[in-house]
Amino acid sequence: MVSDCLLNTLANAEDYDPHSMAVEKARDFIHRTLGPVCGVECVPLKEAIGRTLALDILAPLNVPGYDNSAMDGYALRFSDVIADGETCLKRIGESFAGRPFCGMVGIGECVRIFTGAIMPDGADTVVMQEKTEEMNGVVCIAANSVAAAGQNRRFAGEDIVRGEIVFTRGQRIGAPELGILASLGIAEIFVYRRLRVAFFSTGDELTPLGAPLAAGQIYDSNRYSLYGMLRQLEVTPIDLGAVPDTPDALDRMLTDAAQNADVVISIGGVSVGDADFVKEVLKKRGKILSWKLAMKPGKPLAYGVLGNAHFFGLPGNPVSAMVTFYQFVREALLILQGQIVPSPTLWRATLTASVKKSAGRTEFQRGVCENRGGQMVVTPAPEQGSGILSSMTRANCFIVLQRETGKLSAGETVDIQMFTGLVE
Ligand code: AMP
Ligand code: MG
Numbered sequence: 001m002v003s004d005c006l007l008n009t010l011a012n013a014e015d016y017d018p019h020s021m022a023v024e025k026a027r028d029f030i031h032r033t034l035g036p037v038c039g040v041e042c043v044p045l046k047e048a049i050g051r052t053l054a055l056d057i058l059a060p061l062n063v064p065g066y067d068n069s070a071m072d073g074y075a076l077r078f079s080d081v082i083a084d085g086e087t088c089l090k091r092i093g094e095s096f097a098g099r100p101f102c103g104m105v106g107i108g109e110c111v112r113i114f115t116g117a118i119m120p121d122g123a124d125t126v127v128m129q130e131k132t133e134e135m136n137g138v139v140c141i142a143a144n145s146v147a148a149a150g151q152n153r154r155f156a157g158e159d160i161v162r163g164e165i166v167f168t169r170g171q172r173i174g175a176p177e178l179g180i181l182a183s184l185g186i187a188e189i190f191v192y193r194r195l196r197v198a199f200f201s202t203g204d205e206l207t208p209l210g211a212p213l214a215a216g217q218i219y220d221s222n223r224y225s226l227y228g229m230l231r232q233l234e235v236t237p238i239d240l241g242a243v244p245d246t247p248d249a250l251d252r253m254l255t256d257a258a259q260n261a262d263v264v265i266s267i268g269g270v271s272v273g274d275a276d277f278v279k280e281v282l283k284k285r286g287k288i289l290s291w292k293l294a295m296k297p298g299k300p301l302a303y304g305v306l307g308n309a310h311f312f313g314l315p316g317n318p319v320s321a322m323v324t325f326y327q328f329v330r331e332a333l334l335i336l337q338g339q340i341v342p343s344p345t346l347w348r349a350t351l352t353a354s355v356k357k358s359a360g361r362t363e364f365q366r367g368v369c370e371n372r373g374g375q376m377v378v379t380p381a382p383e384q385g386s387g388i389l390s391s392m393t394r395a396n397c398f399i400v401l402q403r404e405t406g407k408l409s410a411g412e413t414v415d416i417q418m419f420t421g422l423v424e
Contacts, residue, residue: 020294031331037195045186048178049173053191053338055189056167061184069116073128074113075125076125076127078148081141088141089109091110095111110123124150127141127145192338195236197230200265201220201316202316203269207219208241229330235263262336264312267321269316270300286304298364310336312332315386319366319388319392326422344422345418348413349413349416355399356407400415
């Protein structure tokens with residue numbers, strides 16, 4: 001349910017201007033006003049990959065659960081080790097992973113031990129096998145092979161202590177989290193339910209794949225890049241196809257979409273052309289809060305509410321659609337899905353070529369960054385047009401040119417945002 005409070009928060013802000021919003025302000029608005037959609041579900045562990053935890057996880061046990069060996073070698077008493085000379089000990093048994101030694105290691109004794117096997121009583125240290133020689137049940141350890149008591153021994157609870165909070169609500173479950181939960185014996189967990197995201201494209205020029213192109217027609221490519229971006233986020237994408245540029249068709253599409261989804265995303269038709277009806281219809285059916293960001297590419301990005309659904313209107317130019325999605329909509333969807341989303345990580349790199357830029361808006365140029373002799377350098381894509389989608393496939397980062405920056409020369413440093421973990 002989209003609350004009135006959310007609607008009013010932005011509209012009442014002192015410097016609220018729907019015609020031009022700074023990138024930072026739009027991002028701040030998303031973080032301040034959006035929260036998780038209601039609804040959690042309990043899923044088997046494997047199905048939790050990529051999802052967001054809905055409850056804190058308390059460790060029901062220690063990991064590791066008992067002191068064990070970090071090496072294949074011999075478990076011994078450190079006090080038996082001769083400081084600068086060879087130490088010889090009597091081998092009295094074995095401790096395998098899953099098959100412990102039952103007994104006590106006494107003075108002058110040792111136990112053959114394998115990685116992960118429980119430390120036998122009496123022993124406090126493990127010497128690695130490579131430093132030893134065994135003959136007729138006697139193990140000789142080379143001088144200076146054991147530096148300290150407790151060496152090569154893993155302690156119970158050294159990774160996770162029983163009762164501690166292992167993960168907090170809002171954490172995304174990735175591969176390592178799955179492993180930790182499994183190590184705690186947790187077979188199912190509560191995650192936020194998947195967000196239902198309906199999307200459609202607008203335009204009389206759009207032709208579906210498989211049909212021949214008439215003069216002036218193009219294939220509806222944005223709907224595919226948007227589908228790809230949504231799939232990365234573990235939402236349920238609902239592809240509603242394309243609508244022609246007529247207010248009636250758009251009205252029907254928006255109304256239906258809002259009834260069946262938590263979020264509705266449209267592509268195209270949000271700029272100022274005669275056939276750009278999205279704003280008009282949205283004003284009638286819902287509430288539109290912003291439609292112009294001080295950024296390039298992607299100036300027209302609409303945000304509003306439509307019944308109980310959040311609405312995002314992406315610009316139609318293919319690069320603008322992707323950039324606005326990655327810079328704003330992605331974060332918004334993650335938050336609606338319950339995730340605690342950190343601010344984007346920016347790195348610094350040196351420009352290999354000059355860049356054109358006018359002050360007053362943030363730019364997200366596409367670039368290729370690389371390590372040249374230990375220095376991070378970045379080369380802007382030669383074509384920065386908002387219709388040049390290949391600039392996205394050839395790049396590996398956004399060059400983030402902050403609002404007040406003007407044109408820059410080769411050798412100057414800039415912020416970059418890596419595609420890794422973002423554009424996949
Ligand atoms: P619009 O925002 O509707 O004015 O569209 C801006 C530009 O993006 C125009 O050149 C459109 O043809 C193009 N465009 C809009 N929607 C799509 C789409 N779904 N796939 C590919 N190009 C599109
Ligand atoms: Mg259009």
